[in-house]
Amino acid sequence: MIRxxxxxxxxxxxFGVTIPWYWQFFPVENNQLWLGMPRxxxxxxxxxxxxxxxxxxxxxxxxxxxxxxxxELP
Amino acid sequence: MNDQLIPFNAVEFTFIGIYLLSLIGIGYAGFRxxxxxxLRDFYLGGKGAGVIVLLLTLYATQYSGNTLFGFSGxxxxxxxxxxxxxxxxxxxxxxxxxxAPKLYRLSRKYDFVTPTDFLSHRFSSPALSLFATMLMxxxxxxxxxxxxxxxxxxxxxxxxxxxxxxxICGVVVLALIIVIYETLGGFRAVAWTDVIQGSVLLVSxxxxxxxxxxxxxxxxxxxxxVAKQNPSLTEPPTGESIRRWFSYIVIVGVGxxxxxxxxxxxxxxxxxxxxxxxxxxxxxxxxxxxxxALIVGIMGRAHFPGLYEAGIDQSDTILTVxxxxxxxxxxxxxxxxVVLFAGILAAIMSTADSMLLSISSMVTKxxxxxxIQPEASEAQLxxxxxxxxxxxxxxxxxxxxxxxxTNLVTLLDRKLDLLIQLAPAxxxxxxxxRLLAGxxxxxxxxxxxxxxxxxxxxxxxxxxxxxxxxxxxxxxVVNLVIAVGGSLLIEPNADSQRYESPN
Numbered sequence: 001m002i003r004x005x006x007x008x009x010x011x012x013x014x015f016g017v018t019i020p021w022y023w024q025f026f027p028v029e030n031n032q033l034w035l036g037m038p039r040x041x042x043x044x045x046x047x048x049x050x051x052x053x054x055x056x057x058x059x060x061x062x063x064x065x066x067x068x069x070x071x072e073l074p
Numbered sequence: 075m076n077d078q079l080i081p082f083n084a085v086e087f088t089f090i091g092i093y094l095l096s097l098i099g100i101g102y103a104g105f106r107x108x109x110x111x112x113l114r115d116f117y118l119g120g121k122g123a124g125v126i127v128l129l130l131t132l133y134a135t136q137y138s139g140n141t142l143f144g145f146s147g148x149x150x151x152x153x154x155x156x157x158x159x160x161x162x163x164x165x166x167x168x169x170x171x172x173x174a175p176k177l178y179r180l181s182r183k184y185d186f187v188t189p190t191d192f193l194s195h196r197f198s199s200p201a202l203s204l205f206a207t208m209l210m211x212x213x214x215x216x217x218x219x220x221x222x223x224x225x226x227x228x229x230x231x232x233x234x235x236x237x238x239x240x241x242i243c244g245v246v247v248l249a250l251i252i253v254i255y256e257t258l259g260g261f262r263a264v265a266w267t268d269v270i271q272g273s274v275l276l277v278s279x280x281x282x283x284x285x286x287x288x289x290x291x292x293x294x295x296x297x298x299x300v301a302k303q304n305p306s307l308t309e310p311p312t313g314e315s316i317r318r319w320f321s322y323i324v325i326v327g328v329g330x331x332x333x334x335x336x337x338x339x340x341x342x343x344x345x346x347x348x349x350x351x352x353x354x355x356x357x358x359x360x361x362x363x364x365x366x367a368l369i370v371g372i373m374g375r376a377h378f379p380g381l382y383e384a385g386i387d388q389s390d391t392i393l394t395v396x397x398x399x400x401x402x403x404x405x406x407x408x409x410x411x412v413v414l415f416a417g418i419l420a421a422i423m424s425t426a427d428s429m430l431l432s433i434s435s436m437v438t439k440x441x442x443x444x445x446i447q448p449e450a451s452e453a454q455l456x457x458x459x460x461x462x463x464x465x466x467x468x469x470x471x472x473x474x475x476x477x478x479x480t481n482l483v484t485l486l487d488r489k490l491d492l493l494i495q496l497a498p499a500x501x502x503x504x505x506x507x508r509l510l511a512g513x514x515x516x517x518x519x520x521x522x523x524x525x526x527x528x529x530x531x532x533x534x535x536x537x538x539x540x541x542x543x544x545x546x547x548x549x550x551v552v553n554l555v556i557a558v559g560g561s562l563l564i565e566p567n568a569d570s571q572r573y574e575s576p577n
């Protein structure tokens with residue numbers, strides 16, 4: 001299993017790139033389109049797809065109780 | 075809706091009628107499949123749901139009528155910046171990932187039925203449990219009411235009757251169908267109908283996006299038309315709108331993962347493998363739903379401008395306008411709209427039935443049994459839950475009819491601002507031993523007071539944000555400081571030690 005902090009660091013990086021906060025600093029002509037959308041919007045959609053793939057990849061790993069039925073509580 | 079639609083004819087209504095009656099049939103099948111007269115069997119379906127049922131019930135519950143009408147309308151108004159909807163729907167699955175594995179294990183070991191069961195077990199604080207229950211019931215009742223109103227409005231446009239009569243008939247008939255199958259088969263009926271409704275919804279979204287391209291051409295062309303009308307709709311978000319983007323991801327990602335009916339779907343998984351696999355598929359569904367609504371909104375804005383101008387806001391009717399266009403194109407178009415209409419009903423009803431069942435379970439188990447009649451048997455409580463569902467649906471139906479012309483539901487629609495205040499209790503409470511009941515309770519109360527206070531203070535403006543952030547987020551920050559800071563400041567005593575190794 002991957003260490004918890006690396007999982008969340010991965011999400012932080014992905015959302016950091018996917019949320020279009022930095023596109024305002026690059027003048028983009030509206031007629032420059034990717035996938036029929038403005039480039040910043042297309043990158044947000046593609047980034048969302050990457051986040052979904054990353055999530056699905058993390059969910060490949062069995063959860064603790066699938067191999068061990070012992071229980072601990074907070 | 076509006077009077078632009080071509081009303082359904084008898085054959086088309088018969089198709090919809092058969093679809094609705096089949097839901098009651100499924101409810102009856104759920105009734106026949108019951109194994110015992112217990113709360114767990116009625117509210118969680120006994121041994122639990124497998125991957126397909128779990129996936130489709132999560133999907134149908136999570137995506138409501140708002141996804142179709144609200145998201146497409148919002149895109150019509152705001153343009154591509156509503157792409158945030160794809161992000162926040164994905165964020166819900168990520169939040170599940172953070173607490174669902176542990177919560178699922180606890181629910182199996184301690185037989186949780188309601189979200190409050192976890193809170194009672196974790197914090198042993200009647201005050202915290204009762205307050206959290208009230209918060210969840212209020213948020214869900216409000217959302218259920220919004221779904222009932224949406225049902226009436228959905229039928230208005232397609233019904234040849236007078237719109238007022240059509241609205242009332244829509245609310246009453248659909249509410250009646252929901253409460254019949256819900257009280258017949260409990261969770262099984264809701265989950266099994268969700269399988270049908272989720273499938274219809276998936277097909278509808280697929281059909282809708284195909285029709286968009288067939289009827290209106292490419293997305294590139296639509297984007298250029300929108301940019302020509304109003305360049306700001308295609309420009310990247312800046313300043314406050316970027317803060318709002320972040321705020322939406324947190325408020326919806328966390329708040330919607332804490333919907334009581336969603337938490338109960340974690341409990342109801344057959345095993346953790348089924349839950350894990352369902353969430354794997356769920357991670358991709360925003361691309362089949364929120365993205366479709368975004369495309370519909372952009373196409374609508376490009377080809378049907380004028381619904382959102384000075385003094386006019388009919389942007390939420392864009393889907394209806396598009397339906398009217400498709401209906402008029404051919405006989406096939408008419409029938410496609412019938413299927414899409416079934417998808418709309420599926421989206422609304424599947425959300426409403428899950429919330430009704432969830433409210434019923436919390437009132438029965440967490441309020442009645444906990445505070446009024448601790449000696450009540452499981453069979454008595456199950457019966458009471460059914461009676462309560464009928465009482466609640468009658469009350470909400472009356473409210474839906476009375477409040478039709480007001481925007482009160484919109485004004486009260488702060489459910490996520492409220493629900494997110496439970497985040498420390500669930501998200502941190504499942505992982506951190508030191509989190510104490512007292513500070514957690516005080517944090518929730520402070521968070522709710524701040525969220526409601528700020529929302530009232532901002533005159534309930536839409537979008538309901540202050541400097542780009544939702545009122546609930548300000549409350550959550552204070553809530554977290556009190557809950558975590560208070561727990562760190564207070565020395566663990568015998569009571570808190572008890573949480574570390576309970577039976």
